[in-house]
Amino acid sequence: MQNVKSRLLVIAAMIAASVWALFPRQVVERVKRDGVFVYDTVSRVPLKRGLDLQGGIQLTLEVDQSRQTITDVSDALDRAMKVVRTRIDEFGVAEPVVQKLGNDRIMVELPGIEDPRRAEEVVQRAAFLRFQITDESQALERVVPRLDGLVKEKGLAAATDSASRPAANALGSLLQTVDSTANADTAGTSTDGPFRRSLVPGQLPGQYLVASADYGQIDALLRTPEILAALPPGKDVRWGTDSLVSGTQVYRTLYVLESRAIIDGTYLVDAKPNQDPLEGAKVDFVFNNEGGRRFRNETAKHIGDNMAIVLDDRVMSAPVIQSAIGARGQITMGGRDLQAAQDLALVLRAGALPVPLKVAEARTIGASLGEDAIRQGLLSGALGLALVVLIMVVYYRFSGVLAICGLAFYVLVTLAILAGFDATLTLPGLAGFVLSIGMAVDANFLIFERIREELDAGRSLRMAIDDGFDHAWSAIVDTHVTTALTAAILYQFGTGPVRGFAVALLAGIFASLISAIYVVRSLFLLWLSKNQTAKTLSI
Amino acid sequence: MLRILHNTSWDFLKQWKLSVITVAVFVIPAVILIPIRGFNYSIEFTGGTQMELTFREAPAIADVRAAISGAGLGDAEIFTYGAPTEIVIRAQESQQVAQLEAGAEMVSQQIERTLQSRFGADAFVIGRTAAVSPRVGSELRSQAVIATLIAFALTLVYLAWRFEWRFGVAAVIATLHDLAASLAFMMYMDLEISIFVVGAVLTVIGYSMNDTVVVFDRVRENLRAHRKMPLYDLLNRSVNETLPRTVMTGTTTLATLLALLIFGGSVIRPFAWVLLFGILVGTFSSIYIASPLLLWIESKWPHRNEAAPQARAARA
Numbered sequence: 001m002q003n004v005k006s007r008l009l010v011i012a013a014m015i016a017a018s019v020w021a022l023f024p025r026q027v028v029e030r031v032k033r034d035g036v037f038v039y040d041t042v043s044r045v046p047l048k049r050g051l052d053l054q055g056g057i058q059l060t061l062e063v064d065q066s067r068q069t070i071t072d073v074s075d076a077l078d079r080a081m082k083v084v085r086t087r088i089d090e091f092g093v094a095e096p097v098v099q100k101l102g103n104d105r106i107m108v109e110l111p112g113i114e115d116p117r118r119a120e121e122v123v124q125r126a127a128f129l130r131f132q133i134t135d136e137s138q139a140l141e142r143v144v145p146r147l148d149g150l151v152k153e154k155g156l157a158a159a160t161d162s163a164s165r166p167a168a169n170a171l172g173s174l175l176q177t178v179d180s181t182a183n184a185d186t187a188g189t190s191t192d193g194p195f196r197r198s199l200v201p202g203q204l205p206g207q208y209l210v211a212s213a214d215y216g217q218i219d220a221l222l223r224t225p226e227i228l229a230a231l232p233p234g235k236d237v238r239w240g241t242d243s244l245v246s247g248t249q250v251y252r253t254l255y256v257l258e259s260r261a262i263i264d265g266t267y268l269v270d271a272k273p274n275q276d277p278l279e280g281a282k283v284d285f286v287f288n289n290e291g292g293r294r295f296r297n298e299t300a301k302h303i304g305d306n307m308a309i310v311l312d313d314r315v316m317s318a319p320v321i322q323s324a325i326g327a328r329g330q331i332t333m334g335g336r337d338l339q340a341a342q343d344l345a346l347v348l349r350a351g352a353l354p355v356p357l358k359v360a361e362a363r364t365i366g367a368s369l370g371e372d373a374i375r376q377g378l379l380s381g382a383l384g385l386a387l388v389v390l391i392m393v394v395y396y397r398f399s400g401v402l403a404i405c406g407l408a409f410y411v412l413v414t415l416a417i418l419a420g421f422d423a424t425l426t427l428p429g430l431a432g433f434v435l436s437i438g439m440a441v442d443a444n445f446l447i448f449e450r451i452r453e454e455l456d457a458g459r460s461l462r463m464a465i466d467d468g469f470d471h472a473w474s475a476i477v478d479t480h481v482t483t484a485l486t487a488a489i490l491y492q493f494g495t496g497p498v499r500g501f502a503v504a505l506l507a508g509i510f511a512s513l514i515s516a517i518y519v520v521r522s523l524f525l526l527w528l529s530k531n532q533t534a535k536t537l538s539i
Numbered sequence: 540m541l542r543i544l545h546n547t548s549w550d551f552l553k554q555w556k557l558s559v560i561t562v563a564v565f566v567i568p569a570v571i572l573i574p575i576r577g578f579n580y581s582i583e584f585t586g587g588t589q590m591e592l593t594f595r596e597a598p599a600i601a602d603v604r605a606a607i608s609g610a611g612l613g614d615a616e617i618f619t620y621g622a623p624t625e626i627v628i629r630a631q632e633s634q635q636v637a638q639l640e641a642g643a644e645m646v647s648q649q650i651e652r653t654l655q656s657r658f659g660a661d662a663f664v665i666g667r668t669a670a671v672s673p674r675v676g677s678e679l680r681s682q683a684v685i686a687t688l689i690a691f692a693l694t695l696v697y698l699a700w701r702f703e704w705r706f707g708v709a710a711v712i713a714t715l716h717d718l719a720a721s722l723a724f725m726m727y728m729d730l731e732i733s734i735f736v737v738g739a740v741l742t743v744i745g746y747s748m749n750d751t752v753v754v755f756d757r758v759r760e761n762l763r764a765h766r767k768m769p770l771y772d773l774l775n776r777s778v779n780e781t782l783p784r785t786v787m788t789g790t791t792t793l794a795t796l797l798a799l800l801i802f803g804g805s806v807i808r809p810f811a812w813v814l815l816f817g818i819l820v821g822t823f824s825s826i827y828i829a830s831p832l833l834l835w836i837e838s839k840w841p842h843r844n845e846a847a848p849q850a851r852a853a854r855a
Binding site: 372376435539 | 540541542644647648664665666667668669670671672674675682683685686689690693694697698701734735737738741742744745746748749752753756757759760780781783784787788790791792793794795796797798799801802803804806807810811814
């Protein structure tokens with residue numbers, strides 16, 4: 001009895017862990033609200049849907065060598081990845097995927113987007129690198145009241161306000177009051193609004209911090225024509241790629257820049273990360289002759305100012321100009337590590353040496369097809385399960401019911417494993433799952449047939465059950481291992497859809513093993529302990 | 540107690556000639572067909588463009604074809620699936636594939652524009668499109684072959700370790716038979732070989748290996764229990780003893796596949812067909828192919844000193 005109790009305890013623990021893994025949890029993700037993507041906390045079951053289940057676009061890009069031969073494909077691919085990653089935000093997609101495939105391809109997945117042409121244009125457009133001086137005249141702060149007035153007037157806030165959260169605002173406005181009370185009464189249209197609440201001056205001139213919770217709202221407002229028209233003339237407002245953490249709050253950076261670029265990436269020849277014993281990590285860069293002349297003139301005028309490095313309208317970094325720089329210059333990373341220097345050098349090279357990309361593979365899946373696929377998957381899964389339950393109960397009666405309890409455990413654990421590994425649920429994955437239901441009962445057949453044979457041989461009930469499980473063991477292990485081997489190879493060699501199938505199959509094999517040899521056996525032991533005198537078993 | 544196929548003592552091995560003939564009759568015509576018709580590879584393997592369109596009103600296929608031909612894609616296949624409003628356009632001829640070298644999306648855009656000017660912009664919705672450049676396709680083909688070969692090699696090694704090399708060879712040949720039969724089935728049904736179907740074939744390999752392993756596991760056990768029994772009788776006995784399980788597992792798996800076949804939708808269907816057939820064949824081969832093979836291998840390379848199988852069995 002003690003043995004049975006501890007077994008049931010272990011099973012209960014496994015069930016609890018699985019339920020916990022599948023329990024809807026709070027995750028911050030981008031959701032579409034009133035046509036605008038905002039970051040928000042949503043409660044959902046942690047199983048992601050693959051592209052084929054929600055619709056979207058998948059592009060495989062490769063370096064186009066038809067017009068020019070590229071000697072270092074690997075570096076070209078890294079540059080292209082950097083550019084594609086930087087741009088991916090333009091789509092406002094909840095969970096974009098940018099992945100390197102092999103040595104010469106990039107896979108981009110954009111769930112929910114249905115216009116492949118736009119996606120291709122954005123992804124294939126040549127990278128554009130500019131150096132711009134950050135604003136030192138507090139131009140943005142001066143127009144904040146007017147921007148907020150516009151928001152109030154046009155009711156722009158109503159559409160986008162849902163994303164803001166009280167905690168973030170409290171901290172934001174606290175910092176705000178300290179820094180910018182002087183400017184509060186300038187234009188005097190509104191003293192409160194999303195801009196006033198969210199914009200916190202940063203450490204550099206022209207840099208502002210926006211709590212990441214407010215990012216969606218501010219970003220959406222900055223795209224509206226009314227706000228765009230009211231921004232200070234001659235200045236660009238651009239998001240930075242980095243985020244700052246202060247206490248528990250994460251901030252995105254926003255930069256105000258002089259619209260006139262001092263130089264652009266076409267003059268840049270090369271950029272390399274370097275490690276200097278005195279100055280730490282740094283990036284060395286080289287301009288061509290004309291670029292060097294222009295750069296010397298411009299930097300001489302702006303000594304002490306910050307120069308923002310802007311790739312595709314995103315501020316990557318904004319180092320201070322220490323002295324006039326000619327054709328060769330360096331950017332010290334200010335104590336940041338070599339990794340940061342490598343990243344920045346990659347940004348500069350991406351702008352200097354644009355990588356032509358061509359589409360090697362393009363797939364689009366309409367959103368309605370995704371819904372169909374889910375419905376079909378659920379329907380066939382339910383029907384398959386019903387048929388299996390029917391067969392088990394009719395053929396094995398009471399023991400069949402025990403096997404079905406094991407099967408329920410199997411389904412739960414498989415899903416939990418998939419959720420735990422953050423696997424993406426795809427259509428082939430669903431098919432693999434439905435298929436593995438049929439295979440999961442195989443272990444039960446092996447055991448039950450064995451118990452029947454032991455009973456036929458005249459063994460006592462307890463002996464027959466024990467021997468049944470013990471003798472079926474080697475066959476169960478061998479069958480599971482051979483299937484797992486095939487699944488592992490599918491995973492290793494397959495891409496996309498086949499991988500989804502293999503992952504579901506692997507998770508299923510593992511869960512099936514536990515279910516058959518541990519859970520179902522425990523149920524038998526429980527039954528035996530309750531019916532000590534039983535002479536027959538309904539099997 | 541409901542029981543099927545209980546205490547049978549059929550002589551399965553006696554029919555080995557019949558099973559060889561059955562296999563030959565099924566597989567050989569397919570082998571002859573391969574050079575004539577070739578496999579129906581999906582665009583993933585050949586490169587090409589495939590579009591699924593849903594029209595508001597069912598168009599005449601001839602109209603669609605005329606429009607597409609006008610755009611210089613005369614060889615494209617055009618067919619309906621399910622409802623007459625749902626149309627698939629597939630362009631995978633070498634000339635159309637060559638156009639993709641420049642960029643995979645070209646042809647699908649061309650088709651879309653052509654159809655829009657012919658039928659109007661709102662006349663249809665694009666459901667699914669796929670465009671694959673030829674280089675990606677040929678890489679995928681070699682990958683699929685390598686994956687299958689490695690699957691076989693690994694299972695052979697595992698079985699040789701768990702049982703003995705004779706068992707491993709018999710199981711792998713029986714499974715090779717399943718692979719050949721599945722390919723023949725795809726040939727006859729003219730099923731499209733997509734990456735998904737290749738996944739199904741690899742699953743059949745795993746399943747069939749499973750079935751054979753269960754029978755061999757019983758052989759291994761009976762070898763230990765009945766030292767004096769001739770191998771012929773011993774194999775027959777093992778197949779008979781495992782028969783209820785073989786049939787029950789086959790039945791339940793087929794039941795779930797039937798569910799996939801009926802409700803799984805158009806993407807899943809070819810996959811379900813291959814599995815359905817493969818599992819039938821896998822069950823057949825574990826009974827009628829694997830055991831006779833084991834007997835044959837044993838007669839060619841006899842191994843009846845008692846020590847070795849015992850040592851291996853003890854380790855298992």
